[in-house]
Amino acid sequence: MGPFVKQTPGCRMGFGIFYSEIPFGILSLMLYSNFENVALAWGGKRRSGASGKVPLGRYNRAAVFSYTRNIRKGGGRVKGRHTIVAMTMMGLLIWGGVGSVHGGAKDVLDVTVSIVPQQYFLQKIGGDLVKISVMVPPGANPAVFEPKPRQMVALTKSRFYFAIGVPFEQVWLRKFGEVNTSMKIVHTEEGIEKMPMKGTHQAGMQDRDHGIKDPHVWLSPPLVMIQARNILDALARADPDRRQEYERNYKSFILELVDLDLQIRSIFSGLGKDPKFMVYHPSWGYFARAYGLTQIPVEMEGKEPTPKEMERLIRYAEEVGLKAVLVQPQFSTKGARTLANALNGDVIVADPLERLWKENLLKVAETLKGIVE
DSSP states (O other), rough: OOOOOBBBTTTTTOOOOOOHHHHHHHHHHHHHTTTHHHTTTTTTTOSSSOOOOOOOOOOOOOHHHHHHHHHHHSSSSOOOOOHHHHHHHHHHHHTOOSSOOOSSSOOOOOEEEEHHHHHHHHHHHHHGEEEEEEESSSTTTTOOOOOOOHHHHHHGOOOOEEEEETTHHHHHHHHHHHEEEEEEEEEEETTTTEEEEEEEETTTOOOOEEEEEEGGGGGOHHHHHHHHHHHHHHHHHHHHGGGGHHHHHHHHHHHHHHHHHHHHHHHHTOOOSSEEEESSSSOOOHHHHHHEEEEESSSSTBOOOOHHHHHHHHEEEEEETTOEEEOTTTTTTHHHHHHHHHHOOEEOOOOOOSSSSHHHHHHHOOOOOHOOO
């Protein structure tokens, strides 16, 4: 498998980093410049220009290359997630500390997000300095959601709307801006190169690109690092007096994401070649890509498979040994149950919009491990 880190102006390491060496890559990148480079390693793309960025310091170049040279001599890996997190915190100290908390009182920022997982991200970075409203409530489907009149009224109080690229935004973001012309709309998915959603039942079990980009970028911890940086930039520009506190919270959140990423990798360690799982609605593509899995979607673009497509899918599932079908509570499970019955398998709920975002990803990882083993 080839190297996956592009050389960038902020990341000239002089050696290739491979998926099998991600712990080493995480630490090296974090010590090198800023946390944004870590997320660039997993599909991010650098934004042009540097305006509005919050500078987070530099490192000791000699110390970094000495450390990475020693790691390479030792096999190119750092074993133990606690060791990595501890070394990462040393990197923060090299930057000059985590910042001090501003002591003065100030009104909180009213912000609105599209989906529940974003509330988790905003709370981690904004803390008690932000008041967060969620547009799509738990249980609702962000593909077809329409805001209530009371939500449109409440939106007039928001300083920011943090978008993430879910389908309903294509129609409603413009209307949100018309309701509150002073509200800043922040695209937290900016800088992420989205992958196409693919259907496997559509062409005799051969992947087929439908031209629709997958919006589920919040289900990959490395990609959430990019979203976190976009959130930080927006909050710090709007509230510069509290910049240090936002930075402190941001750095803490990045450490949490690194630790979560390593936990999930540990869960999936030792699996066989190209582990697959079946999912009715293709929500877990970025998660699967980040951790070396392949999702086999049943429906595409919200459309149920035809009887012939279902027959091909059942034959394929029997050939590769797929039994369980993942579903999410925002969609009907009738078709999934029909498929699971044909395979003598199970229907398993995995909610991509779960409020307890971190715990949910760990739970899904454990569930998928049991399915693909």
